Amino acid sequence: MCSKTSITEILGINDTNLEILGNSKKIIKGVEYTVLSGRLTYTPNYCPKCRCKNEKYDIVKNGSQTVKVLFNRVNVNPLLLIIKKQRFYCKHCEATFMAETPLTDKGCFISRDVKKLIVLNLCEMKSMSLIAR
Numbered sequence: 001m002c003s004k005t006s007i008t009e010i011l012g013i014n015d016t017n018l019e020i021l022g023n024s025k026k027i028i029k030g031v032e033y034t035v036l037s038g039r040l041t042y043t044p045n046y047c048p049k050c051r052c053k054n055e056k057y058d059i060v061k062n063g064s065q066t067v068k069v070l071f072n073r074v075n076v077n078p079l080l081l082i083i084k085k086q087r088f089y090c091k092h093c094e095a096t097f098m099a100e101t102p103l104t105d106k107g108c109f110i111s112r113d114v115k116k117l118i119v120l121n122l123c124e125m126k127s128m129s130l131i132a133r
């Protein structure tokens with residue numbers, strides 16, 4: 001068993017706030033997925049809503065929300081990352097917000113990695129049809 005760091009390094013998951021807790025296989029709609037479960041948490045420096053600095057515990061942890069993020073295939077199985085994202089509460093503006101990760105765009109559940117691959121595939125298909133013509 002490799003260390004948690006090397007798994008995330010191999011997969012290109014560059015988020016030090018993300019802790020991988022386990023992995024398993026799961027069949028969803030007849031497709032076998034490699035499922036990694038993890039937890040995303042950190043102490044925010046400031047509130048993204050009102051921009052106030054997080055001094056003297058102005059921003060507190062406020063539960064968590066589980067999200068699924070789809071990644072490119074690892075060997076033959078698509079990779080699904082199930083992350084428990086930390087939620088925060090700002091005492092200044094009374095807003096709640098979720099921990100963010102550079103792995104996905106805000107509010108999007110498809111990793112940037114997959115989006116990049118789709119764009120690459122589209123470019124390839126276009127050039128192939130051009131070549132054919």
Ligand SMILES: [Zn+2]
Pocket residue numbers: 047048049050051052090091092093094095
């Ligand atoms: Zn705030």
